[in-house]
Amino acid sequence: MQLHPFSIPYRAGESVVRLAWVLVLLVIGTPQISGAEGVGVLVVVWFVAALAYQLVYYQRFAYELTEDTLDIASGVVSRRKREIPLRRVQNVDIRRNVVQRMLGIAQIDLETAGGSSTEASLKYVSHDEARRLQAEIGRRKRGDEPDAEPAESSELFAITSRELVLLGIVGIDLRLLSFVTVLLPVIAPSLREQFADPLLGLAVTAPFIALALVVAVAAVGGLFAVANYYGFRLSRSADELHYERGLLQRYSGTIPVEKVQTLTISENVLARRLGYGSLAVETAGYAPGEGGSQSAVPLAERDRVLSLARSIEPFGEPTLERPPKRARRRYAIRYVAVAVIAVTAAYTVDRFTGLAFAWYVALGLVPLAVVAAHLKWRHLGYAVGENYAILREGFWTRTTIVVPHYRVQTVLDSQTIFQRRWQLATLVVDTAGTNGLTGRNPRALDIDAVTADELRETVADRLQIELRRRKDQRRKERLASIEAAE
Numbered sequence: 001m002q003l004h005p006f007s008i009p010y011r012a013g014e015s016v017v018r019l020a021w022v023l024v025l026l027v028i029g030t031p032q033i034s035g036a037e038g039v040g041v042l043v044v045v046w047f048v049a050a051l052a053y054q055l056v057y058y059q060r061f062a063y064e065l066t067e068d069t070l071d072i073a074s075g076v077v078s079r080r081k082r083e084i085p086l087r088r089v090q091n092v093d094i095r096r097n098v099v100q101r102m103l104g105i106a107q108i109d110l111e112t113a114g115g116s117s118t119e120a121s122l123k124y125v126s127h128d129e130a131r132r133l134q135a136e137i138g139r140r141k142r143g144d145e146p147d148a149e150p151a152e153s154s155e156l157f158a159i160t161s162r163e164l165v166l167l168g169i170v171g172i173d174l175r176l177l178s179f180v181t182v183l184l185p186v187i188a189p190s191l192r193e194q195f196a197d198p199l200l201g202l203a204v205t206a207p208f209i210a211l212a213l214v215v216a217v218a219a220v221g222g223l224f225a226v227a228n229y230y231g232f233r234l235s236r237s238a239d240e241l242h243y244e245r246g247l248l249q250r251y252s253g254t255i256p257v258e259k260v261q262t263l264t265i266s267e268n269v270l271a272r273r274l275g276y277g278s279l280a281v282e283t284a285g286y287a288p289g290e291g292g293s294q295s296a297v298p299l300a301e302r303d304r305v306l307s308l309a310r311s312i313e314p315f316g317e318p319t320l321e322r323p324p325k326r327a328r329r330r331y332a333i334r335y336v337a338v339a340v341i342a343v344t345a346a347y348t349v350d351r352f353t354g355l356a357f358a359w360y361v362a363l364g365l366v367p368l369a370v371v372a373a374h375l376k377w378r379h380l381g382y383a384v385g386e387n388y389a390i391l392r393e394g395f396w397t398r399t400t401i402v403v404p405h406y407r408v409q410t411v412l413d414s415q416t417i418f419q420r421r422w423q424l425a426t427l428v429v430d431t432a433g434t435n436g437l438t439g440r441n442p443r444a445l446d447i448d449a450v451t452a453d454e455l456r457e458t459v460a461d462r463l464q465i466e467l468r469r470r471k472d473q474r475r476k477e478r479l480a481s482i483e484a485a486e
Contacts (some may be wrong), residue, residue, distance in 0.1 A: 001063055005110035006103045007124040012050035015042060040343060058208050063122065063207050065136055070110065072120055084119055086141050090114040092134045093253035096127065101250065107128040110137075111283075131252075138240055138254060153237035159229060167229060167299040172269040229298040232343035234308075241281070241296065243314070255296070259283045261431040262442060263309045263402040270400065279303045282431075283415050298367070309395050315388050315402050320381030323424070327446040328377035330422050335369035382427070384455055387466065389429055391442045401442040406466035407431045411459045413452040425452035429459060 064071045069083045084426075091111040100106060105124035112119040121467060125133070139148070230247035241255040260281050267277040268350050279297040296312070297305050303380070309315075343366070346359035381392040392400040410430040427444040444452070 003058055003061055003122065004124055004126050004129070006105050009051065009383075010100070010103060010105065010124060011057070012047055015050040015054075016047050016346060019046075022371055056472065063413055065133060065140075067140060069460045070120065070137070082120065084110065085354060086137055089119075090138050090256060090259050091253060093251065094127075094130045094134060095246075095252075096250045098248055099122065101127075108133055116338055124297055134252075134379075137422065138238075141256075142238060150237070153235045153242065155233065155235045156311070157232075157234040157300065157304075158243075159232040159300075163299050164230065166274070166276065168226040170268060170274065170299070199265045218357060225298075229295070232295075232298055234296055243296070245295075247297075247485070255281055255283060257312060261403075261407045262428060263313055265302075265305055265400040265402075268397040271299070275302055276300065277305045279305045281312065281475065290310065309402065313388070313402060313404055315390070316385065318383040318385055318390060320383050320392055321389065321447075323377065323380050323444075323446045324448050325377075326422050327380075327424055328373055328426070330374050330446070331373035332370050332419070335373050336366060336388045339365035339369040382447060382455075383463075384458055386462065389442070389459060391444050393443070393445055403429050403431060403442050404466075405459065405462045408459060408471055410465045411456050411463075413449075413456050415449065419446065419449075422446075423449045425449040427452045427455050 025290070041112045053076065055073075060076060060079075061072075061074045063073070068087075070081050070089075073079065083098055089110050089112055091109075093109045093111070094106050095104045095109070106127045107124055108119045108122045108130045109118050122130075122133075126413045135150070139146075220371055227247040228249075229245050232245040233243065235242045236257075239257045241257060242253070243255065244250070244252045260283055262282045264280045264282065265277050266280065272275055276299055277297075278295065278299050281296050297308055300308075339362075343359065345360040348361045352360045375395045379393065379395045379398050381390075383390045383397045389403045389405065390400060391403065392398065400421055408429055409432050411428070412430075413427045415425045425448070427447060429442045429444075431442070444455070447455075
């Protein structure tokens, strides 16, 4: 089968837009090209050349879905043939932007476990063909007969207008606030010049500038969250979760329940105060940087989030253990040391330069450091049950990660030089998700070193127990199916 004919002009248009900066450089660096007419001619020539290339690409691109594989042949200059085993396919995602929806085409991406990049992308097929491929791949992975009735689908979650508005309010990505620290030093000097004391001027103007920047960043982040999760729906059929979301860019995908590695419940400060949270599931099918964490619930009341999480992976309500109080003292000492350095720097500038600084204003950082240490410690927690581990950390955005024991790939405890001094350690529970050992893995931070060693052994032992139990269960299911067939 071939791609949709509309993929030819669309891909050509994409290449022109993607390389628009080259056109700008050509216009600036070439005196012969000037004015709208010259630019228009250059764009047309570029588009025609891209159109010719995409026509050849279209003719030499073919795919076929067999009972066990998806076969793809592609390449203009050099040919490439691939056979993707369907059993390795983890996620099948469909995406369409506004223009693609107008043309009736869609992009379909296939992700496999352990891949270093997206395994295959079909750019672009008709929307009906994309949905057919998504359904057929799921059917053949399950081993259902071609004439089998489609599995009944039940809706688990649909975002309401109220929740969407709240998502726009609380859905700000707090990491965007780092831009405030970049822009503030640029904007503030021009407003503080009217003050005799530069530090006092900064103290007066900075809060207003910071507030304006925070509001602007919050507005942008809120609009992005609303557009991203507009019309969000989550349903379940057989052993797959299906989701749809997006306003400008429409996404549709499947999440195999059996491939779920971790469940993550996130609550930023605002959502936590309102009693709301979000749920994300992580599968092993996405390559690093490709977004392996998929939102199962973008925003809902916390009890509802917990209920939906338990419908995917049953877990109880354990009491989380906090790290020992000496971890809090460690944070306090570290944060206070940073505050003292800031105060010393301000005093040094005031004392040994011609600049007059109200250095004593920086003393307010010392009590804030103590409060910050307590808040960090208070929101840390861990629990290891019979079938899962639960790990929590974070104040601005508190994340609670549920890791089933049978999904554990590696469990280790580590100690930095400073942790050894306090007899503390960090327990890392690694899964086959996208983070890897070098990323932000589920972890119990700054727990007692002896406890970390014991938990490492406990998780490793329960992993083996769970693997044996699941192996016996699958063997019994196979025997039962054979007896039923006879």
